[in-house]
Structure formats: structure tokens, C-alpha cells
Amino acid sequence: MNQQRRVAVVGAGLGGLTAAGFLQRYGFAAKVYEQAPAFSRIGAGIILSANVTKVLRRLGLEDGLVAAGIKSKSYVSRAWDTGETMAEFVFDAEAERRYGGPYVHIHRGDLHAVLERGVASGTIAFDHQLVDLKETRGALRLIFANGAAAEADIVIGADGIRSKVREFVAGPEPPQFAGVTAYRAIFPAERLDGFKIPDCTKWWGTDRHCLPYYLTGRRDEVYAIGVCPADGWDSDEASVPAMREQYIESFAGFHADLQRVLQAVDTVSLWPVFDRERNDRWSDGRMVLLGDACHPMRPFMAAGGAMAVEDAAILSRCLAEFDDVAAAFRCYEATRIPRVGKVQDISIANTWMRGPTETDWFYCYDACTAPLAQIP
Ligand SMILES: Cc1cc2nc3c(=O)[nH]c(=O)nc-3n(C[C@H](O)[C@H](O)[C@H](O)COP(=O)(O)OP(=O)(O)OC[C@H]3O[C@@H](n4cnc5c(N)ncnc54)[C@H](O)[C@@H]3O)c2cc1C
Numbered sequence: 001m002n003q004q005r006r007v008a009v010v011g012a013g014l015g016g017l018t019a020a021g022f023l024q025r026y027g028f029a030a031k032v033y034e035q036a037p038a039f040s041r042i043g044a045g046i047i048l049s050a051n052v053t054k055v056l057r058r059l060g061l062e063d064g065l066v067a068a069g070i071k072s073k074s075y076v077s078r079a080w081d082t083g084e085t086m087a088e089f090v091f092d093a094e095a096e097r098r099y100g101g102p103y104v105h106i107h108r109g110d111l112h113a114v115l116e117r118g119v120a121s122g123t124i125a126f127d128h129q130l131v132d133l134k135e136t137r138g139a140l141r142l143i144f145a146n147g148a149a150a151e152a153d154i155v156i157g158a159d160g161i162r163s164k165v166r167e168f169v170a171g172p173e174p175p176q177f178a179g180v181t182a183y184r185a186i187f188p189a190e191r192l193d194g195f196k197i198p199d200c201t202k203w204w205g206t207d208r209h210c211l212p213y214y215l216t217g218r219r220d221e222v223y224a225i226g227v228c229p230a231d232g233w234d235s236d237e238a239s240v241p242a243m244r245e246q247y248i249e250s251f252a253g254f255h256a257d258l259q260r261v262l263q264a265v266d267t268v269s270l271w272p273v274f275d276r277e278r279n280d281r282w283s284d285g286r287m288v289l290l291g292d293a294c295h296p297m298r299p300f301m302a303a304g305g306a307m308a309v310e311d312a313a314i315l316s317r318c319l320a321e322f323d324d325v326a327a328a329f330r331c332y333e334a335t336r337i338p339r340v341g342k343v344q345d346i347s348i349a350n351t352w353m354r355g356p357t358e359t360d361w362f363y364c365y366d367a368c369t370a371p372l373a374q375i376p
């Protein structure tokens with residue numbers, strides 16, 4: 001039955017590739033359409049907490065993630081001026097057992113290379129930007145900017161914050177600038193000149209924060225993301241190059257330990273943070289959304305990618321469980337919306353792990369076994 005159900009996943013991000021990997025294992029014919037001509041090694045890292053790594057383990061990817069990234073030993077929150085430790089979270093063997101998976105930092109380019117191994121070869125059609133979607137004789141017809149077209153029984157919009165699929169599900173509504181921009185810099189650890197840093201530190205200022213962390217188990221590559229208030233964003237680009245001096249200046253007055261790290265920064269890019277009003281309309285007919293396409297996250301809890309991966313696992317389970325697509329989507333939404341709403345609220349408040357924090361509800365969650373919501 002599932003073999004006849006063709007699923008078109010739009011977007012080869014974290015959520016799209018995870019969904020395709022699970023759907024193929026459930027017997028669906030899943031294909032991924034990605035607008036980019038290829039994956040590129042953009043200058044950014046990402047934190048994958050235990051609720052992500054345990055899901056990706058089911059696609060056979062955990063070892064690859066750990067090999068390409070780093071199993072972090074700890075996360076430290078420090079005050080911007082005095083350097084006082086406000087909280088420390090240790091990720092030792094005991095924590096890994098309790099949470100059910102490791103806490104990994106990884107370069108986004110390396111993450112994509114690992115994720116690609118979770119889907120059958122030939123699954124991803126690059127250079128396919130979705131421009132139109134039409135209902136035809138019980139199927140959906142996808143039209144791409146390169147002139148190609150495809151048919152599917154189900155379309156999953158995993159196409160990020162500027163989702164095209166979302167326009168067909170919920171109507172056109174451009175995302176809003178969230179009033180902050182993020183400096184992102186990756187540099188070789190040797191530029192620290194022997195200065196030792198913990199695996200991950202969040203420096204908490206009054207209106208800004210900076211998060212330096214290692215990207216590899218060799219601890220030879222550092223990523224430092226610094227988020228600051230900004231009046232607006234007037235570029236059409238996803239990011240623009242920035243001056244290292246501008247980054248350093250934005251954190252002038254912060255503790256000497258952070259200054260030491262920022263002095264090691266070499267090349268920097270500046271990224272806008274966009275957001276949307278919450279809208280719980282995630283599906284329509286045979287179209288459904290996941291990840292940033294339906295619920296963008298401010299990047300203050302390191303949870304946007306995590307929510308996309310959890311969505312993908314739950315949506316795949318619902319599609320495998322219910323023959324009726326509408327019932328599958330209802331179950332998916334009812335299961336996901338309460339948890340995602342809570343994570344969105346915490347991300348906006350920017351309070352996660354600032355001080356002592358109960359983390360089990362977030363990290364122990366397993367999207368592959370968590371109960372699905374009961375639907376009438
Ligand atoms: C500064 C910053 C730091 C962050 N740090 C973290 C972190 O540490 N941990 C974490 O979990 N999350 C983090 N996030 C959030 C995380 O990056 C996103 O929530 C996550 O990438 C969303 O995944 P996704 O699969 O929904 O979408 P995306 O990763 O955005 O993927 C969407 C894909 O769809 C493609 N696409 C778009 N439109 C089309 C189209 N029309 N046709 C075909 N393809 C299309 C895009 O090219 C892209 O490949 C951060 C975000 C920011 C901005």
C-alpha cells in the first residue's frame with residue numbers, strides 16, 4: 001500500500017531529509033526536491049541535543065554525527081561582566097544514559113553530508129526550486145523553476161521559513177524581521193594561542209549574547225555566534241559578510257575570557273533572524289508542513305532544528321499508521337503543536353539554561369516512541 005504512496009518532500013534541510021529517511025523505511029516512495037544546486041559548507045555550526053541524536057540514530061546516523069562533530073562535555077552559562085558561572089550542565093556518560101543520546105555540536109556542512117547518508121541514493125533532486133503546486137486528478141503536481149514537473153500523492157513542505165508550500169497551505173504571509181541579527185564566525189582553534197575554553201559557553205548580556213563552542217572532537221575548530229539587537233534588515237540576501245572589528249565592538253565590555261575568543265575571529269558573516277506570528281494551520285488537503293515552514297524558532301534555545309527532526313519522525317509515524325491522510329495530519333498536528341508551542345515560547349523568552357533548568361522534558365523526549373495524540 002505505502003509503496004504506491006508517492007511523497008514529495010520540498011526542501012533538503014534537517015527536517016526534509018529526516019522525513020524522507022523515515023518514510024522510505026516505512027515503504028513510501030519519497031523524493032526530495034531542493035532549490036540549491038548542491039550542499040555548501042556555510043559558515044555555521046549547530047547544536048544537536050539528545051532528542052535529535054536519538055532520532056537520527058534510527059536512520060543509522062549517530063556514529064557519523066559523533067565522528068564529524070563533537071560529543072560536548074558541558075554547557076556553561078556565564079554572566080557577561082563578572083564572568084560568574086550562572087549554571088553548568090554536564091554531558092557525561094550518566095547524562096547521556098538519562099537523556100538517551102549524546103549532545104553533539106557539528107558544522108552544518110558536515111551535518112548535511114551525514115544526513116544525506118540516511119536516504120536512498122538518488123533521493124535528492126537538486127536545483128529544483130518549487131514555484132507552483134496544483135491539484136490534478138487526485139494527485140498533486142509540483143512545478144519547478146527549472147521547467148521540470150513531478151506528481152505526488154502527498155507533499156511535505158520542509159522548505160524553511162520562506163516556505164513556498166506554506167503559501168498553498170496557509171496563504172502568502174512574509175516572515176517578519178525579529179529585531180536581532182547573528183554574527184557567525186568559524187575559525188581554527190590554534191588562533192586561540194593555547195587559551196583553553198569549555199566545549200560550550202553561553203555569555204549572557206542584558207540585550208545580547210554570545211555562544212562560542214567547538215565543532216570537532218579534535219577541538220581544532222571553533223564556532224562563535226553572537227546575537228545582538230538591530231533596527232532592521234534591508235538586504236535580500238540570507239547573510240552578508242561583516243567586519244571582525246564590528247563583531248568585537250558589539251561585545252566590548254564583556255568579560256576578558258570572551259574578548260580573548262572574539263580576538264581569534266577571522267572571517268564573519270551577519271545573519272538576520274526572522275519570525276512569524278504563531279499559526280497552527282499546518283496542513284491542507286494532501287499538503288503538510290514541518291519545521292521552520294510552519295513554526296520558525298528564534299535561535300535562543302538551539303531548538304529549531306530539533307523541532308524539525310522531531311516533526312519529521314512523528315509525521316512519518318502518523319502517515320505509516322493511518323491510511324487516511326487527513327487522519328494522519330490531524331494526529332501529527334495534535335501530537336506536535338503543544339510541544340512546539342512550549343519550545344517557541346521559551347525560545348522567545350531566551351531563558352533556556354540561563355540558570356538551573358529542568359531539562360529532562362526536552363532532552364529525554366523520543367519522537368520515535370512518544371505516544372501519538374488520540375484523535376476522534
Ligand atoms: C543563527 C541561527 C542559529 C541556530 N542554531 C540552532 C541550533 O544550534 N540548534 C537547532 O536545533 N537549531 C538552530 N537554529 C534553527 C535551525 O537552523 C532551523 O530551525 C532549522 O534549520 C529548520 O530546519 P528545516 O528543515 O525546517 O528548514 P531549513 O533547514 O531552513 O531547510 C529548508 C530547505 O528548503 C530549501 N528550500 C526553500 N525553499 C525551497 C523551494 N521553493 N523549493 C525547493 N527547496 C526549497 C532550502 O534551500 C533549504 O535547504 C538556528 C537558526 C539560526 C538562524
